[in-house]
Amino acid sequence: MYRPAGAGAVSEQETAQRGWTSGLSFILAVTGAAVGLGNIWRFPYMAGEHGGSAFLLLYAGFVLCLGLPIMAAEIMIGRAGGRAPLQSMRWLAERSGVSPRWGWVAFWGGATLLMVLSFYSVVAGWALDYTVQSLSGQLAGRSPEAIGRAFDALLASPWRVVADHTLFMIMTLGVVAAGVRSGIVRLNNWLVPLLYVLLIALVIMVAFMTDGVLPALRWLLTPDFSQINGSVVLNAMGHAFFTLATGACSLMAYGAGMPARQRVLPVVFTVAVLDVLVALLAGVAIFAVVFDQHMTVSQGPGLVFVTLPIAFAEWPGGSLWLGAFMGVLVVATWTSSINMAEPLVAMLEDAGWRRRRAAWMVGGSAWALGLLSALSFSVLAGVRPLAGMSLFDVMTALPTDIMMPIGGLLIALFAAWRLERGRAFKGLGAGPLGFAVWRGVTRFSAIPLLAVVFIATLVTAG
Template sequence: MSSPRGQFSSRIGFILAASGSAVGLGNIWGFPTNAAENGGGAFVLVYFLLAFCLAYPALMAELIIGRHTRANMVSALQIISPGKTTRLLGKLTGFYGIIVAALILSFYSIVAGWMLAYLLEPMVSLSGLPGLANWLTEFSAPRNLLFCAIFLIVTCAVISAGVEHGIEKWSCRLMPALLAMMIFLIVYVLTQPGAVDGLKLYLIPDFSRIGDPKLILSALGQAFFSLSLGVGTMLIYGSYLRPDDNLPAMGAIVTALDSSVAFLAGLLVLPAMFVARHQGVEIYTPQGALMAGPDLIFQTLPALFKTMAGGTVVALLFFTLLSIAALTSSISMLEVPVSYTLEQHVASRPMATWLSGAIVFAISAVIVMNFDTLFAAVVTLTTHYSQPLLGLMLCVFATWVWRRDRVLEEIRRGLPDVQHSLFWRIWPGYAKFCCPALILLVLAQSLMN
């Protein structure tokens, strides 16, 4: 018999866990670098529009299905499906969600391993071990595999402890620490010469770029990736909610907190880039574009930290911040295959966790050994295309497949007068027609361009 399902012990526990899932490298690394690549303020504006117009309705679909079924993604979509065909489609969609979650975690763990290596580098340098310090910051397969494995071991250790004593307990510890470090670093960076130029780029939109298909697709992928949508993480977290929790309010809080942390990350990273420029660090590529992606995080900013007073402490805080953000997200992604293994097969939670972690590490190892060919391809396939498509499918299941009266009944458990609320007047029709149409439109436009 499988292990009993867990449950969040409090609303704040769920909010911090779900926000921790949403607040990851997608916010603190991905959001600022996407903004840098796509016109700064124009990207920020489009991102916020898509986060609330597309990502929030899709998040609500996951939470509602999850709490009603109290099951993994594969079982949940079959439970709400009335016919044989829709049950088969639900099963296939659920399996695809698990595969995409595993693929995301596989590349995510590689990047998180880089964060751990860069976190250790200042301490190793101070210890007088320059050879080891250089190895930690040089790209190599052995380094990537070692720190990817370490990161996945930490993730598995948290997940194996269960929902309340693992996921919730550590989310309640890590999220406040993350926010405190971020605010401290923002205040510090904004007091440095050159920061104002970065603020201007970040906060003043170039409206001529708002209709750029590349910008829109990037913002859509960012919204779904940063909120951990489409792959079942929020569906599973919803399945651990208490029956009397107010789902629309919970979803709104998580979306707002995630978007706010993404915005704060931009306030940290983009001004820091221009502080680096003021210190003589190159922040533009040979083609004239702002540095983004790994070059920004692992070259530009470390070079900046070395020129700053107290730079070693700042570097430690920055990479600790990134490592915490990575862990809070990886916890939720690993829970997707773990919950399926727990509920569909005879396995204890520790066994399901370590087995799932080993499979993810095997995928990561294949990517590491074929990095130039696979890494960018896996990132694009999962975050730019698969997550929005899976989010679309979850909206379809929640509004087209599942009976509307059952949906209303489920939301009423935590909000008895929901049928008279603005949410119920808008969400069912919006999630049924507008969300799928808008997601398909954006994806079609991206394919044509």
């Protein structure tokens, strides 16, 4: 519930009960929330559509200049407030002598999370479908053309896509409704390392099985500044926020249960490095197949679901490899989705809702919203509401490229300029020098850069 004036900080015992029993479990949990579809599915196809090395360079730069300080601000607010995002923002605003309307930032974040969760579930449903197809051998031995047609057939089947979307949403909200947080912590403790092991193994196997690794590395790592334009900048900035899971207030919920002795800055730096590493590994593996098979790099959202089956189809035991990869992607997406839904459920709980009712309300809303994305390749394929973009494009671009950066800007403004210094200092846990550096970078670098880049790219794109 919303902490009344004068209430104290969350105790170390309360923190342990929330599941973050160690610094390592907290890092793995935040990494598990950040690493998922954004790195393995969205980064490759966004890089393919926006210049490869140009997109990667901007994305990594935005992670460093914007993602790190704002991610630290979001976790710090949650740690200082000690409750759900809305309650933390309101209480901290009250204790800092500023308007409680800052709590509306949490509502903005909630709307962002709901939109992200809606399309996340649709894409995770594709991965669920591919996991079944892979393990049953349906994709084994198929030609590249046949695999491409199989993905098109999946998207063109509204009942199949909606069924996959529904199953994944039930999986997600079933866990949230039960309140099983310690189970998610244990899952992260083995899932996140497993994801890295599998990705590294995939890159090694691709290096032995194809001739595309060096071309992929050159394409991703050789700067090509001619590819940079307003659209690339805006998409790279939005992707940096999306993959770090920042700008939507979800990390405030993590910060509320952060171990008392842990420092925020080393955590966000570690998570950022791991996040970019996953994107790079996935990009190398996927584009190595693209170049080896002489395929086009700009295949859109279906890139992962076409190139990986092509690669695995030629390998010994390829169906098992593909099934394992898709299965890990499903579970990684599952944990991220659970952690997106949790702050929304927590806000409804603090408004007096019972947990199960709140969970199914969040799930039902996200499921209904997700139908726009699920059906945008079939019965709603002709609907192009914005600049010729499909509903799926709108539903993915709006929260990631627009809403998350705006949310990040508001969070940074509150944390660096409005939050009472003593509470910010204690929440960050970085010492006098670390706090001074963070606040200076956030105030005079991250906030102005984010505002200028966001406005300039919107004007250019318009």
